[in-house]
Each structure stands twice: as C-alpha cells, then as structure tokens.
Amino acid sequence: MPSYKDGKFLQTLKASAWLSDGIMVVRAKDNVFLDLEDAKEITALFAELTDTPVPLMVDFHTLRGQTGDCRKYFSRDEEHSRLVTATALMIDSPVSRALSFFFVTVARPIRPTQFFTDEAKAINWLNQYRVSLALQR
Numbered sequence: 304m305p306s307y308k309d310g311k312f313l314q315t316l317k318a319s320a321w322l323s324d325g326i327m328v329v330r331a332k333d334n335v336f337l338d339l340e341d342a343k344e345i346t347a348l349f350a351e352l353t354d355t356p357v358p359l360m361v362d363f364h365t366l367r368g369q370t371g372d373c374r375k376y377f378s379r380d381e382e383h384s385r386l387v388t389a390t391a392l393m394i395d396s397p398v399s400r401a402l403s404f405f406f407v408t409v410a411r412p413i414r415p416t417q418f419f420t421d422e423a424k425a426i427n428w429l430n431q432y433r434v435s436l437a438l439q440r
Contacts, residue, residue, distance in 0.1 A: 313348040317341050320348040326429055327352065327387070330362040339372040342383070346376075349386045356386055358429035360422075362393045378412035389432035391425035392418040 312321045317335040321328055327349055331337070337345075349359075369377075377383055390412060415432065419425035 311352060313351055315341065315344040315348065318345050318348075320345060320352065322352050322357070325357055325433055326426065327357045327359045328362065329359065331364075331366040333365045334367050335365075336367045337369040337373045339370060339376055342369075342373045342376040346383045346386065349383075353386065356388045356434055358432045359387045359390045360393060360425055360429060361390060364393065364395050378416075384413055387414050388434060389415040389429055390417075391429050392416065393422065393425060394418050394420055 312319060314320075316332075317337060318329055318331045318341070320330075329345060329348075335341075417425075417428060419428070
C-alpha cells in the first residue's frame with residue numbers, strides 16, 4: 304500500500320527534502336555544488352518520504368552548479384525517475400535560469416519538466432501529475 308509522510312523534513316549536507324500536500328519539495332542549501340553522490344543522497348531522501356511517485360518542486364535558487372553526472376542522474380536515471388512524476392524547477396536569477404534551461408534542453412529529462420518563477424503556478428502545473436492513491440492500490 305502506498306504511503307506518504309507529509310510534514311516530515313529530511314536533510315543531507317547540501318539539500319533538504321519534504322512532502323507538502325503530496326508534492327516533494329527539494330531545496331538546495333546556499334551556494335552548493337552538487338555531484339553524483341549528492342544526487343543519490345537526495346533521491347534516498349525521496350525514498351524515505353514516499354514509496355509512490357510524486358510531483359517534484361526543486362528550489363535551487365542558490366545552487367552554484369552541478370556536475371554532468373548529477374544532471375544525468377536527476378534527468379534520466381531510473382532510480383530517481385521511479386519516484387517522480389514531473390518536475391517544476393523554481394528559478395529567480397540568471398544563474399538558476401541558465402542551470403534550469405540547460406537541464407531541460409541538454410539533459411532532456413524523461414519526466415515532464417518545466418521551470419517557473421511563480422510557486423503557485425508551479426504547484427498548479429504539478430497538480431496534473433499527482434497519482435491518485437486509489438489508483439495505486
């Protein structure tokens with residue numbers, strides 16, 4: 304039976320993750336650079352929070368960058384993708400816009416992915432990718 308742990312907050316050294324109304328939220332810590340191991344640690348947080356695929360909102364406003372292996376893992380790896388139905392990338396600066404644009408156009412994620420400057424619009428877009436718990440049973 305699928306389970307969600309809304310309200311539980313988990314962290315790695317470089318990011319935090321939590322579920323909010325069935326949407327996974329990930330926020331990078333200030334001025335960090337993510338590599339493949341960081342990506343795997345963040346995905347492990349997802350697995351602790353849900354065993355059902357959920358929409359993902361990524362807040363990397365203060366992210367300094369990420370390695371190519373990290374981008375590839377987040378965009379195309381089955382271990383990560385099995386927990387995510389769609390990804391909204393929150394941007395607010397030229398750096399976060401460039402990272403998000405590069406992620407969407409070059410890494411070509413296997414799940415629907417868009418970037419947003421408005422959190423309400425991102426949540427509205429993600430809501431169409433919620434998987435009903437009733438359908439999972």
